[in-house]
Amino acid sequence: MTETPVTRHPIGRVVATELKPSTPHQFYFWTARESAVGIGAIVCVSAGGRTVYGVVTDGSAYSDLPTPMMDVLGADGDPASPPAPSARSEIRLYLASVLRQEPAEPLQPVPIGPVHLATDEDVALALRMEGYTVGERATGIPVGVYAAGGLESPVSLDCDFLLGPEAAHLNISGVSGLATKTSAVEFLLTSIFQTFPAHKGSVAAVCFNVKGPDLCFLDQPAELAAADRGLYDRMGLAAEPFRDVRYFAPFRPDGVNLNTLRTNEALAESTEPLVWGLREVLDFAEVVMNKDDVDAKADAFIDFLAERVVGREFYDPSLRGKAFQVQSFADLDEFFRAIFDFMEALGKGGEVWRTHHVATIRKVRNRLSNISTRSKGLVTDDGGVNDLPWGSFRDRSVQVIDVAGLDPLAQDLVFARVVSKLREHLERRDLGVDHVVVFVDELNKYAPADGPDTYVRKMLLDLSERGRYLGLVLFSAQQFRSQVQRRVVGNAGTSVFGRMDMDELATPQYATLSPATKIKLATLPKGELMLRHPHFTQPIFVRFPRPAVMTGREGVERFPPAVELPFAEAVARQLRSLDRRVSADAVRLAVDGRREDDVRRALAATRRSRPDDPFAYFISVLGKRVVAEPAPTQRRGVRAVAAPEDPYGP
Amino acid sequence: MAPAAGMPAVLPFRDEDATIRPARLIEDAELRAHPVPAAAPFDAPVAFLDGTQRTELLGYFGSAPLALAEARAAVRERVDGLFTTVVRERQVYLVGRRAALAEFGGEPDGVEALELPEGPLHPLRDLAEIRRAVDRVRGNLELAAADAFRRQRGGWLILDGSLSGSPTLAEDPRAIGIVKSHSTLPFDGADLERYLRLPPAHRTSVFEPTPGFRPVLAWALRLWPWEGRDLFHGLVRVEVAAVNGSPERADDISRALLAERLPVSGGPQWDRLLYGTHTVQQFLRAE
Numbered sequence: 001m002t003e004t005p006v007t008r009h010p011i012g013r014v015v016a017t018e019l020k021p022s023t024p025h026q027f028y029f030w031t032a033r034e035s036a037v038g039i040g041a042i043v044c045v046s047a048g049g050r051t052v053y054g055v056v057t058d059g060s061a062y063s064d065l066p067t068p069m070m071d072v073l074g075a076d077g078d079p080a081s082p083p084a085p086s087a088r089s090e091i092r093l094y095l096a097s098v099l100r101q102e103p104a105e106p107l108q109p110v111p112i113g114p115v116h117l118a119t120d121e122d123v124a125l126a127l128r129m130e131g132y133t134v135g136e137r138a139t140g141i142p143v144g145v146y147a148a149g150g151l152e153s154p155v156s157l158d159c160d161f162l163l164g165p166e167a168a169h170l171n172i173s174g175v176s177g178l179a180t181k182t183s184a185v186e187f188l189l190t191s192i193f194q195t196f197p198a199h200k201g202s203v204a205a206v207c208f209n210v211k212g213p214d215l216c217f218l219d220q221p222a223e224l225a226a227a228d229r230g231l232y233d234r235m236g237l238a239a240e241p242f243r244d245v246r247y248f249a250p251f252r253p254d255g256v257n258l259n260t261l262r263t264n265e266a267l268a269e270s271t272e273p274l275v276w277g278l279r280e281v282l283d284f285a286e287v288v289m290n291k292d293d294v295d296a297k298a299d300a301f302i303d304f305l306a307e308r309v310v311g312r313e314f315y316d317p318s319l320r321g322k323a324f325q326v327q328s329f330a331d332l333d334e335f336f337r338a339i340f341d342f343m344e345a346l347g348k349g350g351e352v353w354r355t356h357h358v359a360t361i362r363k364v365r366n367r368l369s370n371i372s373t374r375s376k377g378l379v380t381d382d383g384g385v386n387d388l389p390w391g392s393f394r395d396r397s398v399q400v401i402d403v404a405g406l407d408p409l410a411q412d413l414v415f416a417r418v419v420s421k422l423r424e425h426l427e428r429r430d431l432g433v434d435h436v437v438v439f440v441d442e443l444n445k446y447a448p449a450d451g452p453d454t455y456v457r458k459m460l461l462d463l464s465e466r467g468r469y470l471g472l473v474l475f476s477a478q479q480f481r482s483q484v485q486r487r488v489v490g491n492a493g494t495s496v497f498g499r500m501d502m503d504e505l506a507t508p509q510y511a512t513l514s515p516a517t518k519i520k521l522a523t524l525p526k527g528e529l530m531l532r533h534p535h536f537t538q539p540i541f542v543r544f545p546r547p548a549v550m551t552g553r554e555g556v557e558r559f560p561p562a563v564e565l566p567f568a569e570a571v572a573r574q575l576r577s578l579d580r581r582v583s584a585d586a587v588r589l590a591v592d593g594r595r596e597d598d599v600r601r602a603l604a605a606t607r608r609s610r611p612d613d614p615f616a617y618f619i620s621v622l623g624k625r626v627v628a629e630p631a632p633t634q635r636r637g638v639r640a641v642a643a644p645e646d647p648y649g650p
Numbered sequence: 651m652a653p654a655a656g657m658p659a660v661l662p663f664r665d666e667d668a669t670i671r672p673a674r675l676i677e678d679a680e681l682r683a684h685p686v687p688a689a690a691p692f693d694a695p696v697a698f699l700d701g702t703q704r705t706e707l708l709g710y711f712g713s714a715p716l717a718l719a720e721a722r723a724a725v726r727e728r729v730d731g732l733f734t735t736v737v738r739e740r741q742v743y744l745v746g747r748r749a750a751l752a753e754f755g756g757e758p759d760g761v762e763a764l765e766l767p768e769g770p771l772h773p774l775r776d777l778a779e780i781r782r783a784v785d786r787v788r789g790n791l792e793l794a795a796a797d798a799f800r801r802q803r804g805g806w807l808i809l810d811g812s813l814s815g816s817p818t819l820a821e822d823p824r825a826i827g828i829v830k831s832h833s834t835l836p837f838d839g840a841d842l843e844r845y846l847r848l849p850p851a852h853r854t855s856v857f858e859p860t861p862g863f864r865p866v867l868a869w870a871l872r873l874w875p876w877e878g879r880d881l882f883h884g885l886v887r888v889e890v891a892a893v894n895g896s897p898e899r900a901d902d903i904s905r906a907l908l909a910e911r912l913p914v915s916g917g918p919q920w921d922r923l924l925y926g927t928h929t930v931q932q933f934l935r936a937e
Contacts, residue, residue, distance in 0.1 A: 064932065066917065067916075070920065071913070074911065074912045074914035075912075081912075084925070085728070086728055086925045086926055089932065
């Protein structure tokens with residue numbers, strides 16, 4: 001490291017007094033009144049064989065006015081008195097926190113010397129980026145540019161600390177309405193997909209769309225301003241949307257219209273239904289039951305159902321003569337009815353079936369059947385399933401799961417199952433990719449700081465603490481970090497802050513920030529962020545470009561959601577997403593007069609099989625139309641079998 | 651050399667004699683108070699000149715004190731309300747009797763010797779002589795700074811002190827001396843009372859403070875109300891070259907000086923110390 005060339009024009013000088021001394025971690029310097037220095041600016045001091053990089057964290061200005069009273073006297077008590085011919089001597093005094101010292105040892109107070117604004121090279125050194133952004137095995141992921149004093153220096157995160165294994169996870173906080181959180185994550189995913197080094201393996205993303213159309217148009221390009229394009233160029237990134245995006249959304253309760261705002265027919269091909277059956281739900285029964293529900297008895301009965309009944313042939317002659325084949329909620333309900341009929345028939349003493357008390361059985365039945373009610377559209381009654389491509393995730397692909405229209409309980413269910421499945425597959429190394437970024441907005445809903453210790457919260461905690469070893473990385477966002485479980489956000493190696501609410505900044509979590517930094521955070525413009533990253537010893541402000549994907553609002557304007565279609569037309573649209581040649585009229589004729597459940601089942605089978613001729617397959621599964629025959633009005637009598645001699649007869 | 655802890659507290663530094671030195675009235679038959687029109691700042695760049703001195707007693711050779719003295723002077727010019735230092739002067743002296751200087755072994759680089767007059771040796775009297783000698787050095791340095799400024803610039807130059815010490819300044823049409831000290835008063839009797847009871851934003855009749863010595867004219871100007879404070883509160887004597895001694899010029903200059911009251915300089919002399927002069931003092935203290 002070389003000393004700052006003397007030809008550079010200093011913008012300030014370090015000052016140290018007994019009351020404001022230089023220390024190894026901070027120093028004061030003054031500047032000219034018109035200096036470009038501001039809060040968040042990176043500066044360097046080079047003197048006495050030592051170079052110190054610092055970031056400005058506070059500033060003050062004062063004049064030589066000894067007391068405010070002197071100003072009152074001078075103005076004769078009149079604030080409107082004419083201005084004085086002389087401007088008072090004024091100081092601009094800044095406090096900078098040390099980012100790095102060279103040499104690092106011995107660690108000493110910052111020397112008295114001239115202060116310079118950082119150059120590109122200084123920024124890289126100050127943030128220790130030279131260790132991971134250069135060389136054949138570089139691991140830098142551009143996250144934005146440091147912009148101050150006319151400088152736009154690219155700032156990169158270290159993917160070893162963003163996606164593991166050294167550290168992982170990213171959490172972003174910021175007030176709603178500025179689109180900063182979502183935009184930042186979209187941009188960062190773009191950056192990751194374009195720069196994640198080959199030697200680190202493959203990466204994909206799973207994004208939960210939890211509100212409106214936020215993430216519904218990641219595959220559509222945005223119109224970017226020249227300034228934004230300039231930022232992409234500065235970071236060496238291409239301003240383009242995601243190339244490989246699949247959308248999953250549950251059905252509406254009708255089972256054929258998708259419950260998402262991405263229903264414009266032009267986008268139908270990449271939007272698939274997310275449909276689960278009883279088996280998919282039962283493994284996560286704990287998610288949908290509150291803590292009081294899942295006592296040891298209920299847990300034991302659920303285990304019994306999962307291991308002995310669901311998806312298996314279960315035979316109990318006391319219930320009925322033939323075996324149960326429980327595949328769906330309807331089958332399960334039939335099974336429960338058989339149990340209750342049996343116990344009622346027993347009368348007194350019929351309170352226990354196979355060691356399970358009737359109250360426990362009833363409770364489990366109520367809760368499980370409640371799922372199919374509250375999650376109608378996600379959970380089918382007929383056993384048909386359409387799920388994420390487990391085992392065949394593609395490198396640099398994005399799976400968006402739109403849960404915005406779902407009941408909160410169903411959202412929990414989706415979230416728990418998807419993350420658990422990701423974990424299972426990553427543990428077995430058979431997901432298809434080495435790393436998965438899971439993006440969850442509104443983290444405060446899933447892992448609140450207060451409230452019951454839910455399954456989802458425990459799962460998120462586990463993910464945040466152990467996910468990095470698996471390549472399972474959580475990118476999470478919320479308005480108020482203080483309202484999220486502390487350990488979940490605390491485990492995020494990288495923290496990002498957009499514009500913050502002053503009340504939030506007053507909470508203890510932000511006690512380490514200077515008042516000036518807090519003010520800057522509270523007034524941060526759109527497109528600027530404050531970053532904490534393991535390599536950065538102090539928070540750094542960066543500017544990032546608008547993501548190159550269409551915003552939700554633009555997307556909805558450009559691709560207006562289709563109105564909820566009548567049953568037959570919705571089926572036709574589903575089939576057309578598999579084969580554009582399918583005629584709506586043909587589908588209408590085919591489903592006319594058929595039971596909707598039968599149609600849904602045929603549609604699910606077609607989707608599952610993805611045949612070459614979807615319509616023909618659909619028709620074949622739907623079966624021939626059965627013409628109803630009128631029931632005979634009169635039963636013919638059946639002659640009694642001639643009775644043998646009745647030994648007990650009279 | 652016997653070491654010294656510092657200047658003895660008994661030394662009567664700057665204890666100028668309080669005297670009446672009768673002046674000659676130029677304007678009016680008897681001293682009058684003239685109201686000054688509304689304050690209006692100078693319409694051209696203005697520079698302020700001042701000097702400082704610092705004396706450190708090094709010790710005694712026998713009974714003779716030897717001191718190291720530093721005098722500084724600077725001119726700061728104001729353009730668009732902001733000050734820039736345009737002239738700076740500095741001199742460092744070893745001050746003492748010849749024998750003490752010789753015994754000290756010569757002057758370090760950049761330091762000149764300043765001999766005190768010989769005579770019966772009394773350490774306190776010598777210390778007072780040192781002080782007077784350094785005063786003179788500072789005064790000369792201020793004059794040198796004024797000359798240096800005048801060689802560069804033609805604007806107004808406001809000095810903290812009298813113009814009559816320099817024949818050049820005494821005739822400079824753009825030099826103004828602001829005398830804050832009133833140890834020498836120009837009138838006595840009823841005139842003195844009118845002089846000291848001058849109302850705020852008034853000036854006295856123009857007078858010649860040192861008749862027959864330098865062609866300098868002067869008037870007193872009350873910058874701030876004095877009632878309830880002190881007769882001298884806010885009272886300065888303004889000295890100008892004779893060319894500026896007409897009543898009209900006295901009014902114009904007084905208006906500009908009233909504008910210079912702001913911003914208030916602060917400190918014990920805030921009522922008489924112009925802010926521009928204050929910034930020169932700050933600069934000299936900080937340098």
